[in-house]
Amino acid sequence: MTMDDAPSILRTVGLEKSYDLGRIKVRAVCGIDLAIKKGEFVSIMGPSGCGKSTLLYLIGGMTNPTRGSVFVGDTDITHLSDSERTALRRERIGFVFQRFNLFPTLSALGNVRLAQEIQGWKDRKEAGEGARELLGWVGLADKDSRRPYELSIGEQQRVAIARALVGMPEILLADEPTGNLDTDNSLQIMRVFESLNEKHSQTILMITHNPEIAARADRTIHMRDGRIVDVEGKS
């Protein structure tokens, strides 16, 4: 499959984020131009503190850039109001973090249903079925009533992925989803991502410190000091 002609689902233009700490100015992200097409699986690598998470937060509209733009589809999200960006995130973007993703007071199913509730799902039956189906995809159909502390870290991450997939977001953003996992569990997560990407053309942007994991993506972006220094892989 070739994606060369497909339009970008995600694009950043001259993206910059700096933190003003009085005398010093931290330039977490400086001048990032990036285009990701629908159905692409992209990994981001780079040393600690190089601005990977900041980039992901900017793309997800969790924080405003100091300069530059983020386009989701045709929408420049930096021109949206806070509540419009929240709505965009709710409808079009899914997030998975490195750890403590889940609400400890809720079961696996409860965590997924919370996301449905936030998205305004009303039909109880439909919601329950949808949530179970998502947990089935990540291989946790039989553990839906467990609470986070009754699940392994790998299982918790899979619940977080299931939750991020509620409403089938156009873009899945993952910040070191395998960062706390051993090889077996990391591979399991990767298989979930790969199958989502292949079977459902899910666009995925994933941060990782592990070169083997990164290499499984279509493309790997290398960052240093807030900039993209290299791009490996197809396209």
Place this chain on the structure above:
Amino acid sequence: MTFNVPTLIRANIFQRRTRAAIAILAVAIEVTAVMLLVGLTSGTINEVSGRIQALGADIMFRPAGSSPLLGLSDTTMPTSAVDWLLEVDGVDSASPVMIWTTSQVADAPTNMFGIDPEPFEWVGGQLEILDGRRLQSGYEIIVDRRLASTEDLSVGQELEILGQNWTIVGIYRAGIGARMMVPLPTLQEILGLPNKTHVVFLKVDSGTEPSAVANRIGQELPGYESTLMAQYAEVLRENIVGLDQFNGAISSIAVVLSFLVILLAMYTSIIERTREIGILKALGASKTYIMRTIIGESVLLCSIGAAVGVGFAYLARWVLVSRYQTLSVEFTMEWLIYAVLLGLAGGTLGAFYPALRAARQDAVRALRHE
């Protein structure tokens, strides 16, 4: 519960039981305190005024400046007032009553009436004797059924009051005037106030407006006050100086305390859940959703607290009334609703600031918090 009751609210209450229990208890205590306080004061006022009203008299006549709350003032007037009053157009009968308050019989101060049995009945004071006989003269006393049963008194027994021994000659049905009655001349003599009385109860001619008679008395006998018995409860309430202010102050303190407890509970809870708020924002939860979750949790806690508080209040009333049988605690639906609303208001307001803070929390900072 349905899917529409936000998932997190339920989970937070059930999973953080101690915090929930403390918040519930604080609101419950507030509601109980307000209900009991108001119930006790209005119960007492209504019971006292009900007993006086049950005399059946139309007007209470007393020296100006004396308290309508019987037993509170020493101001007396000559018993000859009875004769002047009987001259007034429209007055049918008049009964002088002296009041003495004693703590020698029951735990709580109890009023004793000195009466002239005949005119007392003429103005309406139908003392239904259940055991023994009516009052005649000398050191005789009659007590009402309620006092007799709480203090275990029976006919023939002697009571020491004012340094004298009184013989119980009768027990009458409770609810009229005072719980104990003695002959007026005997009480006057012991108190060293011959031919004096504290109040005179009046009955007007049938078909005559008591207020018209009261006005005439006011014109003919200045320096005295006539209280219409139909308005006695209100007059009592107005005369207990600071009662409403006292109730208001105690209620406000209760509300402020529950407000602070809820504020602290919700505030610590949002600090503890900072990262959860970050995740909520990442999931696309709006500010409204976050505020609704936090305020909703508090409202639910407060509702449970209010319900528990109402239960506590009824329980406390039962304990109080069975322990102190002469005590009256009266709950009205109006005050019950008021107490519950106060509890809910404190809770909602207490949760508002934490909810606002959580909603305004910077998403990225919340996510970096661990």
